[in-house]
Amino acid sequence: MYCPKCLNNTLSISSKGVINITINGKQMDAGRFLFNLESQEKKQQLKPALKAKLQEFFKWYSGFQNKAPITFVSIDTSDMRCEEGCGISAKSRFSVIDVLIPKAELLELLAVEAKCYGIEIQLQE
Numbered sequence: 001m002y003c004p005k006c007l008n009n010t011l012s013i014s015s016k017g018v019i020n021i022t023i024n025g026k027q028m029d030a031g032r033f034l035f036n037l038e039s040q041e042k043k044q045q046l047k048p049a050l051k052a053k054l055q056e057f058f059k060w061y062s063g064f065q066n067k068a069p070i071t072f073v074s075i076d077t078s079d080m081r082c083e084e085g086c087g088i089s090a091k092s093r094f095s096v097i098d099v100l101i102p103k104a105e106l107l108e109l110l111a112v113e114a115k116c117y118g119i120e121i122q123l124q125e
């Protein structure tokens with residue numbers, strides 16, 4: 001990935017950090033979870049952790065009066081490292097879709113929850 005500071009292709013995800021989930025521009029207070037890539041076992045906890053958070057989100061969102069279709073899903077982190085040593089601001093967000101979470105798996109997880117709560121998914125690319 002390209003570093004926003006030095007513009008080199010030297011940016012990679014940290015081995016540990018926090019993943020934020022924002023859906024339709026909304027993030028729950030609890031809409032984040034820790035990731036750890038230091039072992040295969042810990043990496044395997046990523047998908048169940050995401051699934052649990054998506055379940056929480058849909059449960060919360062289903063209580064809204066105006067349940068607009070889901071058009072925008074962001075799964076991102078600020079925990080990135082540049083080989084050149086650039087400081088990456090906590091405000092910079094980098095998508096982990098297709099980096100840590102294959103898009104197909106995310107779409108599958110979303111489809112299951114959306115169906116369960118009767119919410120439409122109309123993602124805009």
Ligand SMILES: [Zn+2]
Nearest residue numbers: 003006082086
């Ligand atoms: Zn850099």
